[in-house]
Amino acid sequence: MDMKLSNRLALVTGSTAGIGNAIDTSLAREGARVIVNGRSQASVDDVSKIKSAAAGPVQGFAGDLSTAAAAEKLMQHHPNIEILVNNLGIFEPKPFEEISDADWKRFFDVNVLSRLTGGRYLSLPRGDLARLIYRTVEHRFETIFGDSIARMDQDGAGVDVVFERAVPRRFDLVIGADGLHSAVRKLAFGNESVSEQYLGYVAAAFKSIHSENLLPE
Numbered sequence: 142m143d144m145k146l147s148n149r150l151a152l153v154t155g156s157t158a159g160i161g162n163a164i165d166t167s168l169a170r171e172g173a174r175v176i177v178n179g180r181s182q183a184s185v186d187d188v189s190k191i192k193s194a195a196a197g198p199v200q201g202f203a204g205d206l207s208t209a210a211a212a213e214k215l216m217q218h219h220p221n222i223e224i225l226v227n228n229l230g231i232f233e234p235k236p237f238e239e240i241s242d243a244d245w246k247r248f249f250d251v252n253v254l255s256r257l258t259g260g261r262y263l264s265l266p267r268g269d270l271a272r273l274i275y276r277t278v279e280h281r282f283e284t285i286f287g288d289s290i291a292r293m294d295q296d297g298a299g300v301d302v303v304f305e306r307a308v309p310r311r312f313d314l315v316i317g318a319d320g321l322h323s324a325v326r327k328l329a330f331g332n333e334s335v336s337e338q339y340l341g342y343v344a345a346a347f348k349s350i351h352s353e354n355l356l357p358e
Contacts, residue, residue: 147172148197151224152215154206157184161228162191163277164270168224169195176219177201178229207231207251249342290315293328 146168156165157179165188169175174197179185185201192199202218204211206229230252233244275284285307292303293315300315317325327333 146224149173149223150176150219150221151226152176152178152202152219152222153226154178154229156228157188160274161226162188164226164228164273166191166194167273167277169197169199170276172196173224174198174200176222178206178215179203180205245340245342290325290328293325
């Protein structure tokens with residue numbers, strides 16, 4: 142499938158590993174001119190997988206884009222970015238009660254809002270993101286579509302999983318990453334109302350047909 146990305150300049154923040162790396166690899170395979178971003182020069186230079194998949198040039202930018210200085214430097218070097226995937230995310234592993242209001246605001250500013258977008262909230266449509274990820278892993282991993290987990294039974298050696306449609310199977314590990322209201326996490330930990338806690342933030346999103354006319358000059 143041709144996504145018509147040939148020669149388009151694309152930046153995926155935090156793309157030296159994980160999901161960001163997979164997105165950059167897919168964009169490179171589609172012919173986009175990708176900019177790989179990581180906090181250290183060594184991590185940016187170690188992108189052999191992306192380069193081997195690239196149909197176009199691969200560039201690198203080392204810098205922590207959660208800081209204003211790095212974001213400004215990036216825009217000076219690459220002012221004409223056409224595709225932006227704000228994959229960057231931060232968090233600090235410490236007890237919940239020790240996270241201050243200032244920390245929560247910093248997490249929200251970096252993870253949801255972005256210095257690269259002038260504080261405007263942007264998101265990649267879920268279907269586009271899912272397609273990019275699937276095309277990266279389709280020949281490497283088994284993928285099950287159109288099914289859900291109905292029951293899980295865990296013991297010391299693994300997890301027995303009963304599906305809604307497919308035959309039961311046994312796995313070494315099950316990770317519940319199926320969205321905000323995860324059915325897998327509910328099966329494992331019970332009703333989400335037991336652990337859910339409102340943190341005082343509200344987010345809203347909408348799609349505009351003529352969104353380019355809404356951006357400031």
